[in-house]
Amino acid sequence: MASDQDIEYAEEQIGEARRRLQDVEARIEEERSFMLGAVVNDELEVITNEEMREEYQKNPDAEFVHLGQSSKSNDHLLEAHIQNIIIDCQMCIEISAKSMFKLVGKDHPFEHGISFNDGRTQGFYHEIPDDYSEKDDVIRVIFLTQFWNAFYELAKYGAPELNMRPESIFTTDDGSRAISDAHFCVKEAEELLEHVKEEQ
Structure with a gap:
């Protein structure tokens, strides 16, 4: 017991x-849901979700553009x-x-x-x-x-x-x-x- x-x-x-x-x-x-984004500050830079979060913490006024999701297979x-x-x-x-x-x-x-x-x-x-x-x-x-x-x-x-x-x-x-x-x-x-x- x-x-x-x-x-x-x-x-x-x-x-x-x-x-x-x-x-x-x-x-x-x-x-799988790895989003791609872009910081728009004079130039376009492709970044990852994690990088986007870090950038937003540093610069809350940054602009982001959603570019899509990765198409990696399971x-x-x-x-x-x-x-x-x-x-x-x-x-x-x-x-x-x-x-x-x-x-x-x-x-x-x-x-x-x-x-x-x-x-x-x-x-x-x-x-x-x-x-x-x-x-x-x-x-x-x-x-x-x-x-x-x-x-x-x-x-x-x-x-x-x-x-x-x-x-x-x-x-x-x-x-x-x-x-x-x-x-x-x-x-x-x-x-x-x-x-x-x-x-x-």
Whole structure:
């Protein structure tokens, strides 16, 4: 049975996983909606959104002209951030899984990839209430910690022995899959949190 402190800790961890995932999506979205503008002060200068904000803070009387949006594809945006997408999504998955342990009053293993063979994992699974309708999905969350753990260092360092950077190894499909899996794990942790709170 989880204590109030366990539930509070888990809730904060789930919030952190959700925040990280939103940051990943915000980085992609910010680049997707990258507005181009122009400062009109004697001459036309093409600038970015961020530069426009900085210029406006320095000179509130500056005039701006909207020129349009970038037409970068979703694949290009994922590719530009692939290394950080994989790393951040792996962290979201891991944090979500480990918060679920606390929601049933169990300490989680400290490995990035949680093993089914670990007695703590087995004990954790058996502590999940039988009336929790998503209980079988918890197994997939644990599996995803193992799956993405296999790619964490590769995403961080690439393959230095082959002089290959992470961007040369991972594809945009890998990035999309990482985001999808992170969403699944965060959602499962949030649902278990709600169930545990309702049962209190």
